[in-house]
Amino acid sequence: MKNRLRELRAERAWSQGDLGGKLDVSRQTINAIETEKYDPSLPLAFKIARLFKKPIEDIFTSGD
Amino acid sequence: MENKTHSYSDMCALGTISFKQMMKSLVWLAVTCALYVVMFWLVKRHPEWSPGWRVVATLTPLLPGVFYLLSLLRSFRAMDELQRRIQLEAWVFALAGTVVVTAVLNVLNENGIGPAAYPHGLQIGGVYMTMYVFWSLGFAISRLRYR
Numbered sequence: 001m002k003n004r005l006r007e008l009r010a011e012r013a014w015s016q017g018d019l020g021g022k023l024d025v026s027r028q029t030i031n032a033i034e035t036e037k038y039d040p041s042l043p044l045a046f047k048i049a050r051l052f053k054k055p056i057e058d059i060f061t062s063g064d
Numbered sequence: 065m066e067n068k069t070h071s072y073s074d075m076c077a078l079g080t081i082s083f084k085q086m087m088k089s090l091v092w093l094a095v096t097c098a099l100y101v102v103m104f105w106l107v108k109r110h111p112e113w114s115p116g117w118r119v120v121a122t123l124t125p126l127l128p129g130v131f132y133l134l135s136l137l138r139s140f141r142a143m144d145e146l147q148r149r150i151q152l153e154a155w156v157f158a159l160a161g162t163v164v165v166t167a168v169l170n171v172l173n174e175n176g177i178g179p180a181a182y183p184h185g186l187q188i189g190g191v192y193m194t195m196y197v198f199w200s201l202g203f204a205i206s207r208l209r210y211r
Binding site: 024025026028029031032037038040041044 | 144145146147149209210211
């Protein structure tokens with residue numbers, strides 16, 4: 001799955017640690033999602049979408 | 065890698081638990097092991113004890129053992145989803161690895177070509193050690209995968 005997490009985070013000048021803190025996950029989890037090594041669970045994906053005030057499909061897209 | 069912050073994120077290294085939680089678990093494990101040794105020694109030294117007392121004394125280490133398990137569970141629940149996945153993969157690796165080693169030793173022994181050091185396969189201590197080795201390997205592999 002592809003995502004725009006790094007781009008959205010950079011727009012807000014947040015560090016991975018800042019974003020992790022806002023989402024209650026570790027900085028390493030944010031890094032793994034951004035590098036697309038790990039796909040977040042649906043609840044975490046919704047949390048991310050809520051935080052960035054965007055629909056999920058604007059942030060996460062199929063890798064096909 | 066980005067700059068670190070002093071948040072929840074800092075507390076959790078990849079796939080690991082916080083130092084405080086780890087210490088709590090280790091203390092309970094140490095109490096369990098110490099009590100096991102003491103009770104083993106006491107039961108052996110007092111053959112005159114009734115069977116009931118011997119059973120009670122032998123099972124006493126189970127009590128701190130339960131607290132050890134609970135503290136492990138608490139640590140697991142405190143992890144985020146990626147850390148849980150890393151732990152899950154490490155435990156699956158440990159379980160599968162231990163089953164394979166145990167089965168191979170068993171087959172070798174059945175055919176009379178087992179290693180001299182393990183004439184009856186792995187004893188309980190050997191199982192713990194094998195699990196620990198495979199867990200460490202699985203943890204390292206899984207950690208690298210999501211780094």
